[in-house]
Amino acid sequence: xxxxxxxxxxxxxxxxxxxxxVPFAGWxxxxxxxxxxxxxxxxxxxxxxxxVSHMGEFEVEGPRATELLQAxxxxxLARIDPGQAQYTLLTNERGGIIDDLIAxxxxxxxxxxxxxxxxxxxxxEWLKEREIPGSDVRxxxxxxxxxxxxxxRSIERLGLPEANAFTFAETDIDGIQCMANRTGxxxxxxxxxxxxxxxxxxxxxxxxGRGVVPCGLGARDTLRLxxxxxxxxxDITPDTDAISAGLGWCCDLDKEFSGAQELREVxxxxxxxxxxxxxMDEKAVPRTGMPIEGGGEVTSGTHSPMLGRGIGLxxxxxxxxxxxxxxxIDVRGRPRRAHxxxxxxxxxxxxx
Amino acid sequence: xxxxETYPADLKYHREHDWARIxxxxxxxxxxxxxxxxxxxxxxYEAPDEGSTVTKDExxxxxxxxxxxxxxxxxxxxxxxxxxxxxxxxxxxxxEDPYGEGWLIRIRLGDPSEVDALLDAEAYKQVVAEQ
Numbered sequence: 065x066x067x068x069x070x071x072x073x074x075x076x077x078x079x080x081x082x083x084x085x086v087p088f089a090g091w092x093x094x095x096x097x098x099x100x101x102x103x104x105x106x107x108x109x110x111x112x113x114x115x116v117s118h119m120g121e122f123e124v125e126g127p128r129a130t131e132l133l134q135a136x137x138x139x140x141l142a143r144i145d146p147g148q149a150q151y152t153l154l155t156n157e158r159g160g161i162i163d164d165l166i167a168x169x170x171x172x173x174x175x176x177x178x179x180x181x182x183x184x185x186x187x188x189e190w191l192k193e194r195e196i197p198g199s200d201v202r203x204x205x206x207x208x209x210x211x212x213x214x215x216x217r218s219i220e221r222l223g224l225p226e227a228n229a230f231t232f233a234e235t236d237i238d239g240i241q242c243m244a245n246r247t248g249x250x251x252x253x254x255x256x257x258x259x260x261x262x263x264x265x266x267x268x269x270x271x272x273g274r275g276v277v278p279c280g281l282g283a284r285d286t287l288r289l290x291x292x293x294x295x296x297x298x299d300i301t302p303d304t305d306a307i308s309a310g311l312g313w314c315c316d317l318d319k320e321f322s323g324a325q326e327l328r329e330v331x332x333x334x335x336x337x338x339x340x341x342x343x344m345d346e347k348a349v350p351r352t353g354m355p356i357e358g359g360g361e362v363t364s365g366t367h368s369p370m371l372g373r374g375i376g377l378x379x380x381x382x383x384x385x386x387x388x389x390x391x392x393i394d395v396r397g398r399p400r401r402a403h404x405x406x407x408x409x410x411x412x413x414x415x416x
Numbered sequence: 417x418x419x420x421e422t423y424p425a426d427l428k429y430h431r432e433h434d435w436a437r438i439x440x441x442x443x444x445x446x447x448x449x450x451x452x453x454x455x456x457x458x459x460x461y462e463a464p465d466e467g468s469t470v471t472k473d474e475x476x477x478x479x480x481x482x483x484x485x486x487x488x489x490x491x492x493x494x495x496x497x498x499x500x501x502x503x504x505x506x507x508x509x510x511x512e513d514p515y516g517e518g519w520l521i522r523i524r525l526g527d528p529s530e531v532d533a534l535l536d537a538e539a540y541k542q543v544v545a546e547q
Binding site for chain 2: 084095096099100101282286347348349351366367369374396398
């Protein structure tokens with residue numbers, strides 16, 4: 065028997081719903097219930113819910129918590145206030161991306177970081193080693209469950225008030241206390257509900273009771289790729305930098321943080337390779353690791369249920385990174401044509 | 417949308433989860449319910465060319481789902497006389513009806529005696545039970 069997989073508080077409910085369970089980042093997670101394609105369509109047209117309790121949560125607290133995070137995260141926390149959140153990167157000294165995460169400012173001395181499950185330990189060690197007197201980093205992941213409710217009708221179905229993206233508030237859904245974060249990984253309106261682990265099963269049942277469709281990690285990966293959100297470990301890694309990945313917008317190069325100088329240099333001379341979204345022009349599904357002619361590589365690829373064709377993200381030489389550039393992808397020995405498109409790959413306006 | 421699990425008694429099976437319907441000196445080939453279920457929703461079928469030859473136990477095409485790609489193994493040798501264009505255009509047909517509308521190719525048998533080595537439905541169900 066291989067090493068034991070961790071289970072979220074919702075494990076038994078997934079099994080009871082007939083989910084197909086797979087190992088993911090050390091966790092046993094639902095990859096699909098009814099199927100990836102109907103789940104993607106539910107999120108694009110109505111509302112779906114994902115168990116993302118495997119993700120890590122850290123609390124960073126103290127009079128110098130802001131200082132610690134400003135020195136380790138790429139984005140400028142001074143741009144948000146308590147009750148707001150920010151997409152940001154944890155970067156190494158080379159400007160490589162240790163993780164991408166969302167920082168929530170609880171109050172001026174206290175932050176919540178929600179990080180990728182696969183990077184929970186690496187992130188925690190990195191921050192712990194850089195702790196300064198007056199700052200304390202705690203891994204509180206095991207205390208919480210996290211449900212992502214996403215889709216154009218998600219807020220209405222949950223009975224939540226309208227709110228701006230990247231804000232959060234304490235709320236109550238059918239008697240269950242939780243924190244409703246207006247964030248997500250699908251490009252749709254929605255929220256991520258942070259709830260005490262022991263209340264997570266009841267919250268899941270209440271959310272399903274409001275007509276929200278259970279969705280697995282398969283749909284989540286397709287949804288995020290359709291809107292070009294990078295996946296850490298594939299599209300961005302400790303060996304790729306934010307400028308090449310098109311994430312310069314969340315790096316404040318006017319402040320000092322790990323790798324800031326390296327990122328300034330990459331920006332000044334221009335990246336050699338850029339991460340670009342592309343759409344297949346021939347019938348084929350691009351997959352991670354496939355070579356792109358001319359010195360590139362696919363980092364994520366799938367079949368888009370909304371477009372009915374293969375889509376992906378990949379690094380290509382800067383000269384062929386412009387929109388409409390033609391690419392040739394090596395699909396198991398067969399050359400298949402694709403072209404670079406603008407972000408996001410999928411937008412509702414074009415398709416309604 | 418998905419079909420229910422069946423392994424028709426009138427078909428012959430290969431342990432790589434492929435089926436053959438013998439019709440005189442020709443055979444219709446496809447993948448079994450188990451194969452399409454394991455792959456999930458199919459989104460692409462890379463078919464062989466008509467007129468090409470397929471060899472018993474060798475791959476002749478690929479079926480790809482939202483999450484995985486798999487070679488399709490030929491249970492028999494022969495020449496491809498027809499490709500199911502519906503499966504190429506609408507690969508989900510294979511999920512919906514793996515033994516009917518979702519067939520993959522029709523071949524002219526190169527060596528009809530190869531049929532004897534294939535499994536019947538009961539023997540193939542044993543293979544599935546061991547997975």
